[in-house]
Amino acid sequence: GEDVEQSLFLSVREGDSSVINCTYTDSSSTYLYWYKQEPGAGLQLLTYIFSNMDMKQDQRLTVLLNKKDKHLSLRIADTQTGDSAIYFCADPTNTDKLIFGTGTRLQVFP
């Protein structure tokens, strides 16, 4: 079945770049998504990328998509303490469901 995988933790120093990686198995999706979850809250859509794109940049966020390897990454430039959260990639697949990765907990330290 469809599967989305992420590493569980990432720790970076404030001001450095963060790179959160995701692999997926269903390559038929039109979009792939990144969500952010702050402590004790719901998920917020952070950004998305069309499946026919290789890269999308949105201010400090850069999404890279390698369709051949089914690999998606989210780069956060100049990471701030407010970026500390759990980040989920999500694949809508070709079914009725949105498949979420396990989430990567980003910890930013001074």
Next chain:
Amino acid sequence: DGGITQSPKYLFRKEGQNVTLSCEQNLNHDAMYWYRQDPGQGLRLIYYSQIVNDFQKGDIAEGYSVSREKKESFPLTVTSAQKNPTAFYLCASSIDLRSLSTDTQYFGPGTRLTVL
């Protein structure tokens, strides 16, 4: 303001009791979803509904029940048959089940259920 509300934010229940979690949306979305979140396991789909008076089981429906009598409301009941009910529960909605909109799913703030 449009959005999804879940209540209460924290809920405590004794083992063996049924409990109902509320989810309301005023986004005029057709589709609604319930997820369960446990540490290190991401989100798992419990139930989803495409339209009023219709719903389908997700991946972990056992021990849960839902209803969809109104478009804006999708309450989840955690029954005594659910073996490990303590978790963070998230409700979401989308324009429709196969929406290609970049808005994808909107999430509520969640309810943390603790069974004592």
